[in-house]
Amino acid sequence: MDKMPKWADVVLIPLISLILAAILSALVILGIGEDPWAAVKLMVSGALGSTYGWGYTLYYATNFMFTGLAVAVAFHARLFNIGGEGQAMLGGLGVALVCLYIPWPHWTLALIAACAGAALFGAAWAAIPAYLQARRGSHIVITTIMFNFIAAAVLNYMLVNVMRPQGSMDPASARFPEAVHLPTLHEILAPFGIGFSKAAPANFSLIVAVAACILVWALIWRTRLGYEIRAYGHSETGARYAGISPYRITMIAMLISGGLAGLMAINNVMGEAERLVLNATEGAGFIGIAVALMGRSHPFGVFLAAILFGFLYQGGAELALWTSIPRELIVVIQALVILFTGALDNMVRMPLERLFLRLRKGREA
Amino acid sequence: MTAPAIELKGISKAFGPVQANKDISISVAPGTIHGIIGENGAGKSTLMSILYGFYKADAGEIRIHGEKTEIPDSQAAIAAGIGMVFQHFKLVENFTVLENIILGAEDGGLLRPSLAKARQTLIELEKEYGLNVDPDAVIEDLGVGMQQRVEILKALYRQADILILDEPTGVLTPAEADQLFRILHRLKEEGKTIILITHKLREIMEATDTVSVMRRGQMTATVKTAETSPEQLAELMVGRKVLLRVDKAPASPGAPILEIEGLRVVDEDGVERVKGIDLTVHAGEIVGIAGVAGNGQSELLEVLGGMRPATGTIRLNGSPLALDGAGADGQARRAQRIAHVPEDRQREGLIMEFHAWENVAFGYHHDPSYQRGPLLMNNAALRSDTDAKIEKFDVRPADGWLTAKNFSGGNQQKIVVAREIERNPDLLLVGQPTRGVDIGAIEFIHKQIVALRDAGKAVLLVSVELEEIFSLSDRIAVMFDGHLMGERLPAETDEKELGLLMAGVSGEAA
Amino acid sequence: MDFLASIIPVLDSSIRLATPLLLACLAGLYSERAGIFDIGLEGKMLAAAFFSAALAAITGSVWLGLLAGIAASLVLAALHGLASITFRGNQLISGVAVNFLAAGMTVLVAQDWFAQGGRTPSLMGGGRFAPIDLPLADAVRDVPVLGPLYSDLLSGHSILVYVAFLAVPATWWILFRTRFGLRLRAVGENPAAVDTAGVSVVGLRYAAVMICGLLCGIAGAYLATALQAGFVKDMTAGRGFIALAALIFAKWRPWHAMWACLLFGFLQAVALRYQNIDLGGVVIPVQVMDALPYILTVVILAGFVGKAIPPRAGGEPYVKER
């Protein structure tokens, strides 16, 4: 018998955890001598009050959907991929190579190739930790963290020594040609007569991200591979019994995970910056962890959580712009969300379970 | 009259929705050996763990030598003179015997004097009870019998005068078990009180003074051993008359289905578990493998089921099976018409978080009838198949949407057995088919296995329950230390002979 | 002699850079030996770095700074304990949260207190740990080989460096020669054994986690008040992770931890000093040197240097009742 109904587990617990995180965040804002209510208002108006704000919110959300899905897919195989950051960096490299060194007649073709490049590079970066976990039992958490650092060094080397245009001082690649420019929401919506801020970076990648959510959902709950991934995630000995190769699933799940993280690059590198810069990922790989935790590793949950974090991110940027509250406030909020939804889960769950048990006993009596 | 050594009154304990102990009262006289029997999951271990302060009771009180005693933790239990040897040993594997013995009972902050004192005490205990172990051996290098001695020494070192042993003989050979009982009698003569949990009625009859029976979390009876019989105890245990024999016609073996030659298995740690065995199973025959747990039977079954690599030769219907690499996994075995009811349904046979209908495909998820296109699963087909199996095997509750963990052990096992037997395999591998299953389900499952045999299929059965081996098998092989000690026909042998074989005493010498 | 003169400054720098790694590594050793994995070393160090620098800047006393740093680290350690011991949460996730919390809070508080863009004012005089000269350092300097080794390499570090290196034998002694150590190791291997022996698993694990907090606190204070003169944002720069790597490399043993940290310190010292290293025509780019500790860790984890087996109960919350 379950201790409590499924809806409580899926909806109630994250919700309560989120509320706790919000309360603590408000206390933090109070603590630094600011007005939480005013801060919230500023964040809401900055992130949701205009198509410009929405454009940024959705742009960030797109990043987080990719990295959140990446973490979620690995979670289903009980693999904790902390390497989204590095995989996304390498994805950026893949996108830049595709966009810079191949002449594309049209952005649609370029996008397909860039997706392939991003996913390939991201997956490749996940492949070594995956292999080491599957074959040598090296803890994937540590190896993926290490690979984040190594990815930063690789990107650094590529930008400084290889891709930096002659005479440029920035460690950044050349600007991508006009032909690979992805339509922004402004350009997509204009034909329908919907006005959308021209300056906001949300772009066609958002559609790719939503498609990725749907595909991942189908993968996990509708395909045979998803069945195997979930089975392996729940029980490794069970998988061995059923003839599901742990090696194969670990590799495939991590390659998909890395590929998804890498795909983020079509948004931030191809869609927004249109060149490759250092630290283009801006920690989105780590935020993916919080997004996946909040979303309970379900693509729909990831979608909602990504939008929430997109809002936090854009709202936080606005706060930093118009008040003296540093942008790090959102790092704190993020930390609290991870803490409450991820690590202190049981603090909420234990009393709730007792409550539901008591309710049931009462009903039975 | 002296006060009872232990008196429990109205003990209740729930694990979430599971009521493990319900209002249990029991009283144990000092200087006696008190047995507790009951089916799996009856709540025996829970009750003893409460007495030892490992769990906290929801209600009830404990009296030790007549005095009401609070036992909030094991510290308090130890102080009250209670020692316990758990069903699953609580030893630190990479510590030495000595370190394990002093853990929690050190004198002072520095180790050196404690270790010296323990070494001295150990020598004395060894003299007194013949419990010899090397104090400097590392636990993981010791056999289970030795490890159990360490557990007993741990209790004695803490000067326990009440000793609880939870299923101590499950992992012992009959000879080791005999020695254990000799030690227990010595302890009893010294005036110590002993509580012995076991499944084996014979041990109860031989060793105990009084015996209590538990069923479904409740204490159903306490009787003097001298005034009862095994039949009566069995009835008390399950609540109705038990027929332990299975009705079955004599076997009519056909062609050999499974032929094993020179099979060797080396496990992950590099230890050789199966040391070259030869065995043949014919069509229409059930071969049972008896043996104390940990003598290589599990590994044998896992090799056949494609769960681990091996060397040697295995032929199925005359053609060799791959024993390593690509063609040697569970998928390949299923394709070769080998079905496998694994020993541990919860860790292997089922995914506890999956719906019943998802579990019905488990292992057979590549089956074409469960597919829709090259990638997708045909969930609708799967669900209707599940409903059919639930009906045929009388799985309760009859709801395919429940997750596996929401079924009781017996019904979980029925799902696994239904899945495997309904495949109508050429060879059925069965490990511990009735472990933790209630008697009604046992009869049902046994019947299904026999029916498969009667349909001309080969069955290889591994069980640690000698009774089960006797009642199902057409031929019995005994495994000891990775070797097959010999084969017997059930009609031509008895528990005593098998017990010797299980202890490694070969047939000729016996 | 010439070689000595050129290598001593590099080794000297290795010792300085190894010190925070060593303190954090020993911190992790206590925690992980007790079965609590801790990828939040980084965050605890960072918080300690900030609060030690902040208090030292405000009060002018580095010792008060040190205490504040330790206190901050202890608070985060207690949080990790609460999540992973009391509420049996996922230790990795809790560690990630601690890292984020520290990264955000330090800057937030720094900005609130000092309004200098997330850093503290530079520390002066008594606000910093000064180097101390070992006895006779000047007298023996002219003794060949040993003289410079003693006076230039061993002498002249801040007190916290000596604390870190003394913590190595102390840790060894505590773990392998005391009752507390025995129990601590046992609880990381098989908590049920400790529990049934009548010792509190929760108490032991909290003790280990708090010792971890203490050592991380010293490590952070060292960074901000001895190695540098003040806090800057993200100043731990991945040292917590390298310490973790060193811990695995050392297979959770104190003496090995010291050598591992010295190796990583040496690698950092070399990478700091030389931009591109020219090895007979082959130029090793600085990025390779920067990434070397991480690459090395992966190689070690891959088992090419022998398999590292963590404490058996590590990472698993101790759950008696399902």
Next chain:
Amino acid sequence: EPALIFDLGGKFDKSFNEAAFNGAQRWAEETGGSFREIELQSEAQREQALRRFAEAGANPIVTMGFAMADPLSTVAPDYPDTKFVVIDVTWLDAPNIRQVGFAEHEGSYLVGMLAAMASKSGTVGFIGGMDVPLIRHFGCGYAQGAKAANPDINIIANMTGTTPAAWNDPVKGSELTKAQISQGADVIYAAAGGTGVGVLQTAADEGILSIGVDSNQNHLHPGKVLTSMLKRVDVAVYNAMKAGENVEPGVFVLGLAEDGVGYAVDENNESLITDDMKAAAEDARQKIIDGEISVVSYYENDSCPVLNF
């Protein structure tokens, strides 16, 4: 309302960005006006900050550092009515950008002379921030000045790194300082933004002299900082804000003649700079302005006549 975007080193780097802040602050105090500001945390934020301020109607928008060149070149055309000001960029082509560069090699030449004259060991050091032509430009001027004062001088040069993180890495600055000291340097010039804080600190700790950059850093360690190479970013920012929306676009390079660069003498370092030294430096200053001494710019052919990096 004007806006100011700091580069990654941060507002309080005691050097480049702080100079800009001081200029803006002075403008705010004098006029009673207020300005928007943001410290960038990452490359990816540059464009967002530019656009956000432009959208919000800030004018002019003052930005710091060469890394703003690329984002500016895409954002500026989108906001033709907004004026942008960029420091350390001189190569863009847009009608609404004021680009201000400095003749850093000239100022560095003078502090190079002072360093060589103050050095007793005959070895002086240079620690750059991110290894880019701009910083080599600093180092090259410094080396030429040092050689001019003492042809036998030995010059050691190191760069902190190859990425913007090099602007803010005091630990590495400190280690490089120690390394240079062990090689005999007794005056070290730090052209490294926030990293320089570590250089100056360690130099002071180890009892040698250091030279600050951009802002006047003499006060950081009174009596231990020989001088600072002033780059009047503060003046440039002040002037831009004062001109407001009417700030004149175009390319401007400020050198010794315009007082755009120089060296600092105040009560903190008076005792360190002897009259002889001062006289020599002033003499050279005049000669550079008059064109009698020509300081070679690293940019001319991407190399330095007297120093190999």
